[in-house]
């Protein structure tokens with residue numbers, strides 16, 4: 041298995057995809073941005089001046105500092121501080137952890153559900169297919185943010201509940217894509233060959249269908265991380281998302297919004313800009329992957 | 339000689355309108371309930387002797403692949419029976435049906451679609467060996483795979499590559515190795531060379547012939563033109579729109595074809611025998627489709643001998659000489 045993974049990797053390195061990746065400024069830029077973002081989220085707490093959500097580490101004498109290099113600013117708090125003396129850069133680093141966690145784990149959960157239902161619908165067809173796809177159609181006739189808001193008001197705030205809401209909102213896209221791809225892969229003669237060998241359905245699905253629909257799943261999953269970060273930010277901005285104890289970027293925006301017109305614009309704007317940067321980088325990478333791996337999804 | 343496969347009155351239909359809504363049609367001011375059914379195979383019977391290569395020939399869309407897929411078990415027959423080694427496959431229990439996968443294998447038409455692009459050649463060939471536990475260990479399975487690949491003409495050191503790194507002819511060889519991996523007795527080859535360059539076709543056909551002798555295989559060999567089966571098959575059947583219109587030994591079909599459609603096929607093939615009829619012109623008429631088969635002979639609107647009887651009455655297969663049957667009202671009369 042490890043051996044075959046290595047071969048897959050070698051063949052990827054020799055592939056057109058890798059050559060295009062190396063020559064694409066868009067792909068390289070977005071990868072670099074995402075690496076920085078991930079690095080900050082993972083290792084950022086090691087060098088932020090404070091834990092912004094540990095009240096004991098805050099100092100009110102640092103409150104109301106503007107961003108560097110404005111007059112009266114402190115280079116240690118180069119993005120400024122809020123009315124409680126909380127460093128905005130530290131808040132962004134900690135907030136991005138929650139946002140990224142929700143985006144990535146949410147996509148893992150909802151892709152698992154969507155792939156499972158999509159492959160069942162596409163491979164077995166019949167009433168199961170009709171049932172799953174009608175359900176998907178009904179859900180698609182409502183805007184996803186509306187469904188998420190509805191679910192969150194029913195479930196209450198919390199990281200786990202946001203994940204559940206995102207999973208229930210996002211599975212449809214995965215299910216539909218995977219079903220369509222499964223339908224076309226199922227017609228390939230190599231699947232017939234597997235059936236002629238006598239392989240059971242679960243093995244055909246795992247070894248023959250899923251590996252061949254993987255590329256479109258990867259493209260979709262990448263884009264969906266961005267979408268989920270935005271949905272989560274919206275929910276948190278509206279006070280329907282994460283709890284105050286685990287603030288995300290959206291929540292920071294919302295908190296800062298209250299003091300925005302008191303002149304402390306940086307408290308809200310910097311977290312907002314960071315969301316934009318994250319989603320932009322993810323979408324750039326997603327666009328590149330889509331163009332390279334699966335022109336059909338355009 | 340005993341027979342390895344017998345097909346009796348096999349029909350295969352596909353219902354196109356699966357849901358009730360699709361079946362409703364608006365006709366002459368009223369709604370009617372009518373279902374479209376593709377009649378791909380309509381009651382064909384033949385048998386394959388042990389050690390023989392039996393050819394099935396016909397133009398595109400006449401139901402050759404459907405026949406092959408039903409025999410191999412990819413479709414469930416609408417009606418009729420398939421007997422393998424004298425035993426009806428419909429009457430087999432689970433264990434017997436499972437064992438059938440080891441006895442009957444298939445070579446596919448499109449070498450670019452018949453190998454999983456995400457598996458190495460080694461994995462493709464060892465998959466059936468490991469699944470059917472024909473080797474004690476993975477190493478033993480790989481040894482067998484190497485031997486098979488070598489036999490079909492793929493250098494063993496290429497076994498760790500993926501299918502996209504091979505040419506069409508090489509891929510077809512890998513497909514043959516996969517089919518042989520379970521040591522089958524009977525192989526269905528569905529147009530195994532039609533997707534290949536003409537220069538490669540002969541190599542693959544020779545390989546199939548050699549393997550047949552070495553491993554005493556039996557073949558059901560499908561082709562859309564007669565020239566391919568000519569060197570390979572001892573007996574053959576000609577299909578037209580889901581029915582067998584003529585069947586006999588190679589000599590009988592090529593030396594004195596009886597059915598006008600067979601004669602047409604022979605004429606279309608680049609000058610094969612003295613008996614091919616030059617200057618046969620196909621009447622420019624619309625062919626019936628498998629969705630709407632005529633009551634009489636399906637070939638009659640392209641037939642230059644057609645009589646009124648042909649339009650109303652379906653011709654049955656009749657013996658024109660020993661072991662040579664033909665479905666034409668005019669057999670022996672013209």
Ligand SMILES: Nc1ncnc2c1ncn2[C@@H]1O[C@H](COP(=O)(O)OP(=O)(O)OP(=O)(O)O)[C@@H](O)[C@H]1O
Nearest residue numbers: 352376378397398399400401402403404405562628
């Ligand atoms: N699963 C299916 N559903 C509906 N129609 C089908 C199905 N499979 C085959 N058909 C139809 O049955 C007819 C016979 O098809 P088949 O593939 O057996 O022809 P063929 O003789 O193998 O042709 P070719 O030389 O092109 O391979 C065609 O009209 C085809 O469209």
Ligand SMILES: [Mg+2]
Nearest residue numbers: 402403404447
């Ligand atoms: Mg075919």
